[in-house]
Amino acid sequence: MTTAQQMVDKYIEAELAVLDGRTITFGGRTLSMADLKDIREGRLEWERRASAAAGSAAGRNKGYSLATFN
Structure with a gap:
């Protein structure tokens, strides 16, 4: 299997x-x-995929974050 x-x-x-x-x-x-x-x-498409795969492997989220406002 070829990786990103x-x-x-x-x-x-x-x-x-x-x-x-x-x-x-x-x-x-x-x-x-x-x-x-x-x-x-x-x-560029494959760089995006590789970045997403690296983020998933590192336990990071899918490119978004949640903010809590007090």
């Missing part, structure tokens, strides 16, 4: 490869500079 952090790492590798002017095959698609926006959007 592993997916972030793959998207970073793809982003770096494309920025270096190379094409890369990722998820069955061949990506080039024209696909950089899609790669970055995918990376």
